[in-house]
Amino acid sequence: MSAPKRMIVTGVSSGIGWAIAAEALRLGWHVEGIGRNAPALLTAHPRGSFTSCDLSDRTAVNDLTLTTEQSYELTVLVNNAGTLGPVKPAKKVSWAEIDHCITLNTSSAMLLSAKFLREVAGEKQLYFTGSGAAEFAIEGWSAYCASKAAVHMYASVLAKEHPELRIHAFRPGKVHTPMQAEIRATTAEDFPGVGHFVEEFESGNLVLPETVAASLLHVIERKDEIPVIFSTSNYTV
Numbered sequence: 001m002s003a004p005k006r007m008i009v010t011g012v013s014s015g016i017g018w019a020i021a022a023e024a025l026r027l028g029w030h031v032e033g034i035g036r037n038a039p040a041l042l043t044a045h046p047r048g049s050f051t052s053c054d055l056s057d058r059t060a061v062n063d064l065t066l067t068t069e070q071s072y073e074l075t076v077l078v079n080n081a082g083t084l085g086p087v088k089p090a091k092k093v094s095w096a097e098i099d100h101c102i103t104l105n106t107s108s109a110m111l112l113s114a115k116f117l118r119e120v121a122g123e124k125q126l127y128f129t130g131s132g133a134a135e136f137a138i139e140g141w142s143a144y145c146a147s148k149a150a151v152h153m154y155a156s157v158l159a160k161e162h163p164e165l166r167i168h169a170f171r172p173g174k175v176h177t178p179m180q181a182e183i184r185a186t187t188a189e190d191f192p193g194v195g196h197f198v199e200e201f202e203s204g205n206l207v208l209p210e211t212v213a214a215s216l217l218h219v220i221e222r223k224d225e226i227p228v229i230f231s232t233s234n235y236t237v
């Protein structure tokens with residue numbers, strides 16, 4: 001019998017991370033969630049586990065251990081936990097707001113990835129939940145856009161440093177998650193584009209997190225070359 005596959009996902013209590021964990025479990029993977037709130041999906045499943053960690057806490061991230069005695073056919077890390085951060089004109093954003101958004105969305109994913117590259121042996125792949133906002137400037141989202149642009153570039157650097165590994169950031173599109181609800185709850189004064197996001201929701205145009213998860217698991221199994229930064233909508237199952 002071949003060794004199982006191991007999936008490590010951050011931010012699994014809701015949205016895209018929850019859906020990735022669910023899809024990986026469905027496909028027979030061992031799934032380890034990392035985040036602040038444990039989902040029953042993982043704690044109640046024989047192939048699931050959860051490590052409690054506030055990923056905006058540098059010491060807590062540093063203390064995580066990714067080594068394991070068990071051998072796996074493949075280990076995948078998906079750096080998915082994230083925050084929308086402050087939504088308001090950049091001139092009103094505080095140091096604490098910038099710090100929290102960049103620490104969680106960028107620095108913590110970088111630190112965990114470095115740990116993953118050092119500590120995890122054998123076949124491995126590394127993914128980041130990126131965003132279209134990394135490449136498209138959105139008024140009112142200065143910290144978020146900057147944090148995700150940094151994530152895309154970080155993934156590109158890692159991919160160059162490790163041509164032997166699959167390393168990617170993916171744009172999931174506008175996904176039906178609590179983060180989209182948070183976007184719709186903002187004001188046009190702070191975020192002039194809020195009306196478009198409300199329209200997209202009301203028109204039923206949001207992508208389901210399950211669709212993003214299925215595309216990601218499909219990409220993980222592919223053997224052909226794909227761009228370092230890709231849209232999951234290009235790899236629908």
Ligand SMILES: NC(=O)c1ccc[n+]([C@@H]2O[C@H](COP(=O)([O-])OP(=O)(O)OC[C@H]3O[C@@H](n4cnc5c(N)ncnc54)[C@H](OP(=O)(O)O)[C@@H]3O)[C@@H](O)[C@H]2O)c1
Pocket residue numbers: 010011012013014015016017034035036037038053054055056080081082083084104129130131132171172173174175176177178179180
């Ligand atoms: N939804 C979209 O349209 C969209 C589009 C592009 C990119 N994304 C990206 O997709 C990723 C997932 O977001 P989502 O849309 O699925 O929203 P979500 O449902 O709000 O998920 C965010 C996840 O991050 C976790 N998280 C937040 N703060 C944390 C912290 N300090 N420490 C550990 N975990 C923390 C949350 O868990 P806890 O609160 O339980 O800790 C939650 O599981 C994010 O990186 C987001 O930027 C989303």
